[in-house]
Amino acid sequence: MAESRSCDEVLKAAFPSIVQKDEVQKEFSHFLVSKDLLPAITRYLHTQPGLHGRLTLLWAVDNRPTRNTYGLHYLFTLEPSHRWMLLSAELAGNDRLFPSITPHIHAAQWYEREIRDMFGLIPQGHPDLRRLVRHEHWPKGTHPLKKDFLWDHVLGRQQGEHHFRRIEGEGVFEVPVGPIHAGIIEPGHFRFSVAGEPIMQLELHHFWTHRGVEKLFEQQTLTAAVPLAERVSGDTTIGHSLAYCQAVESLLHLEVPRRGRYLRSLFLELERLHNHLGDVGAICNDTAYALPHAHCSRMKEQIMQLNDRLTGSRFLRGVTRVGGVAIDLTAAQLAEIVAEMDRIEQDFSELESIIAHNASLIDRLETTGVLTERTAWDHAVVGVVGRASGLDQDLRRDRPFAAYDELPVKVVNYRYGDVRARMRVRMDEIHESMRLVREVRLKIPQGPVAGEPSRVAQTGEWALSAVEGWRGEILYMVTAGENGTIQRCKVRDPSFVNWPAIQWAVIGNIIPDFPLINKSFNLSYAGNDL
Amino acid sequence: MSPIIQSLLLVTAQVIVLLTVSPFLVGLIRKVKARFQCRQGASVFQPYADIAKLFRKQPVISTTTSWIFPATPYILFASTLSAGLLVPTFISQTPLNFSGNIIALVYLLALGTFFLILAGLDAGSAFGGMGSSREAIVASLTEPAMILSIFAIALTAGSTNLSTIVHKTALLEGIATDPSPHLMALAALFIVALAETGRVPVDNPATHLELTMIHEAMVLEYSGRYLALIEWAAGLKLAVFLSLIANVFAPWGIATTLAPTAMGIGLLVYAVKIAGLAVLIGVLECMFAKLRLFRVTDLLGVAFILALLGLLFFYILRS
Numbered sequence: 001m002a003e004s005r006s007c008d009e010v011l012k013a014a015f016p017s018i019v020q021k022d023e024v025q026k027e028f029s030h031f032l033v034s035k036d037l038l039p040a041i042t043r044y045l046h047t048q049p050g051l052h053g054r055l056t057l058l059w060a061v062d063n064r065p066t067r068n069t070y071g072l073h074y075l076f077t078l079e080p081s082h083r084w085m086l087l088s089a090e091l092a093g094n095d096r097l098f099p100s101i102t103p104h105i106h107a108a109q110w111y112e113r114e115i116r117d118m119f120g121l122i123p124q125g126h127p128d129l130r131r132l133v134r135h136e137h138w139p140k141g142t143h144p145l146k147k148d149f150l151w152d153h154v155l156g157r158q159q160g161e162h163h164f165r166r167i168e169g170e171g172v173f174e175v176p177v178g179p180i181h182a183g184i185i186e187p188g189h190f191r192f193s194v195a196g197e198p199i200m201q202l203e204l205h206h207f208w209t210h211r212g213v214e215k216l217f218e219q220q221t222l223t224a225a226v227p228l229a230e231r232v233s234g235d236t237t238i239g240h241s242l243a244y245c246q247a248v249e250s251l252l253h254l255e256v257p258r259r260g261r262y263l264r265s266l267f268l269e270l271e272r273l274h275n276h277l278g279d280v281g282a283i284c285n286d287t288a289y290a291l292p293h294a295h296c297s298r299m300k301e302q303i304m305q306l307n308d309r310l311t312g313s314r315f316l317r318g319v320t321r322v323g324g325v326a327i328d329l330t331a332a333q334l335a336e337i338v339a340e341m342d343r344i345e346q347d348f349s350e351l352e353s354i355i356a357h358n359a360s361l362i363d364r365l366e367t368t369g370v371l372t373e374r375t376a377w378d379h380a381v382v383g384v385v386g387r388a389s390g391l392d393q394d395l396r397r398d399r400p401f402a403a404y405d406e407l408p409v410k411v412v413n414y415r416y417g418d419v420r421a422r423m424r425v426r427m428d429e430i431h432e433s434m435r436l437v438r439e440v441r442l443k444i445p446q447g448p449v450a451g452e453p454s455r456v457a458q459t460g461e462w463a464l465s466a467v468e469g470w471r472g473e474i475l476y477m478v479t480a481g482e483n484g485t486i487q488r489c490k491v492r493d494p495s496f497v498n499w500p501a502i503q504w505a506v507i508g509n510i511i512p513d514f515p516l517i518n519k520s521f522n523l524s525y526a527g528n529d530l
Numbered sequence: 531m532s533p534i535i536q537s538l539l540l541v542t543a544q545v546i547v548l549l550t551v552s553p554f555l556v557g558l559i560r561k562v563k564a565r566f567q568c569r570q571g572a573s574v575f576q577p578y579a580d581i582a583k584l585f586r587k588q589p590v591i592s593t594t595t596s597w598i599f600p601a602t603p604y605i606l607f608a609s610t611l612s613a614g615l616l617v618p619t620f621i622s623q624t625p626l627n628f629s630g631n632i633i634a635l636v637y638l639l640a641l642g643t644f645f646l647i648l649a650g651l652d653a654g655s656a657f658g659g660m661g662s663s664r665e666a667i668v669a670s671l672t673e674p675a676m677i678l679s680i681f682a683i684a685l686t687a688g689s690t691n692l693s694t695i696v697h698k699t700a701l702l703e704g705i706a707t708d709p710s711p712h713l714m715a716l717a718a719l720f721i722v723a724l725a726e727t728g729r730v731p732v733d734n735p736a737t738h739l740e741l742t743m744i745h746e747a748m749v750l751e752y753s754g755r756y757l758a759l760i761e762w763a764a765g766l767k768l769a770v771f772l773s774l775i776a777n778v779f780a781p782w783g784i785a786t787t788l789a790p791t792a793m794g795i796g797l798l799v800y801a802v803k804i805a806g807l808a809v810l811i812g813v814l815e816c817m818f819a820k821l822r823l824f825r826v827t828d829l830l831g832v833a834f835i836l837a838l839l840g841l842l843f844f845y846i847l848r849s
Contacts, residue, residue: 183738288734288820294567361819
């Protein structure tokens with residue numbers, strides 16, 4: 001605590017004009033900043049050795065109905081202490097310009113473009129002001145997250161063309177891939193500039209299936225929006241619903257019973273397991289080595305069937321609820337889970353040694369798609385990808401939630417940042433998750449699994465919450481509206497920050513290795529495009 | 531029986547054998563791979579159903595293509611089948627042995643590849659172009675290795691006519707006692723066969739990833755009967771290579787006369803040999819990951835050196 005206080009003091013000493021807000025939330029420092037100071041202060045936070053701030057979330061709020069302002073909020077994680085620091089600025093009246101911090105903090109690039117598309121606020125000095133979420137066929141002036149935009153408004157269509165960055169020269173070709181792919185995957189467009197086979201540049205053009213999730217949240221009540229959160233990214237049911245529920249619980253000052261918190265950890269680990277198992281197999285399959293794929297698919301299926309037996313849903317839908325979890329597990333069920341873990345771990349360890357001893361496979365994985373620690377840090381990469389590039393971060397250890405304060409997690413870390421490192425992180429995390437599941441069974445206390453809310457959130461109150469999903473940090477910011485409604489809900493899937501990083505990881509690799517690199521990142525298209 | 535009728539009958543028999551056996555080989559490899567992955571897998575006869583289905587489907591042709599695009603499947607199919615008629619299958623006499631030898635075989639196959647490369651470029655899609663350029667690399671590197679390995683055999687048998695080579699080997703006539711040149715050439719030809727037929731570790735026929743494809747990328751634009759012909763031709767090419775390997779290196783059991791019993795035994799032995807080779811390919815595909823694209827040249831370089839060594843060994847051992 002003393003350390004974090006001193007961080008506040010350092011910042012206040014450097015920028016005397018900023019105001020510290022002493023709000024209810026004691027878990028982070030909150031400063032009010034004038035918008036002109038933003039670039040300088042964020043740069044200071046990001047580069048000052050003692051602070052080492054990583055841009056964690058950047059969101060805007062339309063406050064015009066009540067205060068006639070737009071709010072901008074910059075959340076930083078100070079790496080040495082893992083403490084959050086929030087900077088807030090306001091755009092008053094008709095002011096629609098705000099200074100871009102992207103020139104110094106690359107990680108802000110997509111956030112600022114997203115804010116421009118969703119709110120019509122313009123980041124001045126942003127190096128790339130093309131549309132991101134709003135494709136060019138969206139009519140001019142469509143900014144869905146503004147309060148005066150109706151949620152059921154049917155959009156027209158206009159002519160428009162997206163301009164890709166071009167590299168020109170003799171022998172340089174563009175290879176467009178997608179948004180329709182040969183495999184059963186989500187839509188995404190990749191534009192390669194190649195000289196022969198080596199990739200000179202990759203540009204992503206995603207956001208093909210915008211569902212308006214954040215707008216839909218605003219039509220829901222705080223306690224009823226869990227099913228929506230579960231469906232933000234189909235493979236991350238628990239991760240998203242848990243992050244959402246935690247934010248709502250802190251708005252309602254609701255304490256989750258210990259047993260409920262243990263069960264949340266358990267289900268989160270089960271979700272991590274089936275996704276990581278699938279990924280390890282899929283990475284091998286992309287090198288045409290189908291044997292591990294078949295076995296990993298089987299193990300993944302075993303876990304999904306276990307999920308089904310335990311909860312009635314293969315994807316663990318309907319498990320999380322505000323206040324705790326919706327279902328309790330008996331001692332016999334916990335024993336069944338552990339028995340299944342033992343069976344799978346034995347098979348998986350055997351498969352692991354087969355994989356590790358296959359020279360032809362390892363040759364494909366090593367040195368492929370290297371994301372250096374520097375690039376990963378610059379883009380504030382999170383989760384599995386970050387841990388494979390030497391970023392030592394895991395919310396389960398750094399900001400314990402659910403039962404992780406009582407279940408210490410051994411964080412996996414690899415330095416090389418290649419496809420093999422990303423696969424190794426997943427393999428080690430599979431073992432770690434199984435260990436955690438066993439530990440949950442040993443330590444889980446008796447008692448209720450959910451609490452009931454006793455308080456109604458005041459209009460304008462807001463809360464932040466973070467969960468380490470299987471892909472990485474999932475963040476939710478929920479602002480309460482009148483009568484238990486949601487005024488604003490900012491959702492951030494780890495895919496949103498990791499997608500831009502892939503553009504750097506592929507440079508210099510050859511085109512046939514791209515699917516492998518992409519698979520090793522395995523990012524969500526839906527979670528990215530809300 | 532007049533020689534002409536006899537020759538016609540042989541041609542018919544060989545065509546029937548090759549056409550029926552080739553989808554089976556593809557199905558067999560898939561089945562082996564499935565069983566190795568603890569999967570049930572589709573029936574070994576699935577490729578027949580696939581081809582029959584494709585023949586019934588309406589083909590779609592891009593408006594930007596030229597005559598090359600619709601002509602290529604027929605050229606490919608015909609050239610591969612003709613190449614098949616130069617290779618002894620169950621009988622050491624090849625139907626077309628009067629008109630061509632090993633060199634004709636190599637270039638009949640190259641003709642099909644050449645047109646396929648053109649067709650890949652024809653539709654103007656990015657994937658087709660990528661597949662074509664990769665296929666051109668692979669084809670240009672397999673060709674010398676293939677020619678040299680076959681020459682190593684031809685030298686031992688004293689003829690470039692496959693019929694004569696097989697016949698002599700089967701009857702153990704005039705074969706050098708040391709098998710080293712043969713073994714070297716066998717290894718080289720096996721690698722060439724994997725590369726030419728688009729198998730792991732050079733290409734992955736089962737992939738859905740357009741960016742990694744070689745052969746499949748070239749034919750992405752094809753549909754309907756055109757695709758059926760191309761798939762069938764790919765199966766034929768596999769059958770041709772497996773027959774070549776089986777009969778040139780281990781011709782024993784092949785019918786050397788036109789007696790019905792000899793032909794019956796020949797047919798049975800042939801079926802067992804190529805099925806064995808197909809199973810071997812299936813097993814290999816389960817054991818290895820695909821090579822990086824630029825490592826393929828190393829592998830084909832190895833094939834070339836092996837073939838060259840086979841050739842050198844022949845002269846060293848003779849003197």
